[in-house]
Amino acid sequence: ETGVTQTPRHLVMGMTNKKSLKCEQHLGHNAMYWYKQSAKKPLELMFVYSLEERVENNSVPSRFSPECPNSSHLFLHLHTLQPEDSALYLCASSQDLTGPINSPLHFGNGTRLTVT
Amino acid sequence: KNEVEQSPQNLTAQEGEFITINCSYSVGISALHWLQQHPGGGIVSLFMLSSGKKKHGRLIATINIQEKHSSLHITASHPRDSAVYICAVRLDYRDDKIIFGKGTRLHILP
Numbered sequence: 001e002t003g004v005t006q007t008p009r010h011l012v013m014g015m016t017n018k019k020s021l022k023c024e025q026h027l028g029h030n031a032m033y034w035y036k037q038s039a040k041k042p043l044e045l046m047f048v049y050s051l052e053e054r055v056e057n058n059s060v061p062s063r064f065s066p067e068c069p070n071s072s073h074l075f076l077h078l079h080t081l082q083p084e085d086s087a088l089y090l091c092a093s094s095q096d097l098t099g100p101i102n103s104p105l106h107f108g109n110g111t112r113l114t115v116t
Numbered sequence: 117k118n119e120v121e122q123s124p125q126n127l128t129a130q131e132g133e134f135i136t137i138n139c140s141y142s143v144g145i146s147a148l149h150w151l152q153q154h155p156g157g158g159i160v161s162l163f164m165l166s167s168g169k170k171k172h173g174r175l176i177a178t179i180n181i182q183e184k185h186s187s188l189h190i191t192a193s194h195p196r197d198s199a200v201y202i203c204a205v206r207l208d209y210r211d212d213k214i215i216f217g218k219g220t221r222l223h224i225l226p
Contacts, residue, residue, distance in 0.1 A: 043216040107159035
């Protein structure tokens with residue numbers, strides 16, 4: 001039990017579909033993140049939310065739309081994706097974004113997305 | 117050029133060997149993370165370092181801030197240590213910006 005739960009674990013979708021990835025954390029953290037991991041590339045930060053407000057959007061295409069209804073839940077809504085969007089999407093959380101001692105990231109197991 | 121470089125990219129070793137994975141970075145940082153990613157995709161945070169050395173079981177992580185270098189060591193390696201090990205740095209001039217290395221794929225043979 002990592003404390004960060006992602007669903008679904010695997011998702012196959014067509015380019016015209018609309019789907020959503022869900023992340024839930026039970027750690028009482030205030031910051032949540034979406035990362036993308038493509039084959040043979042480093043993890044890429046997509047979005048950061050702190051206290052349910054988006055604080056960073058790393059030039060992510062608009063076909064990815066995040067939503068953070070509360071500090072425990074984070075969604076990534078997907079529509080009209082491209083095959084190159086196929087990747088492992090990881091959710092993470094941390095206690096907060098500030099303070100002299102930086103808080104470690106806690107990752108979920110990821111959703112492996114395949115766009116056909 | 118990546119701001120975080122790991123070496124080696126791939127490492128295969130026999131069970132019991134002492135393993136060293138290196139991470140070099142070219143930016144100012146406030147902390148460095150070592151992460152372990154299992155074959156199924158799940159990631160576990162192993163260490164967060166801002167100076168010195170930390171030890172947890174058979175894992176040891178060191179950091180030299182002046183040289184901008186960190187190492188992750190595994191003593192008495194075991195096949196269950198087979199995973200991808202990722203170095204990540206938290207920048208000191210942008211709130212919570214983290215840059216990841218490409219990872220080192222470790223395979224321990226029984």
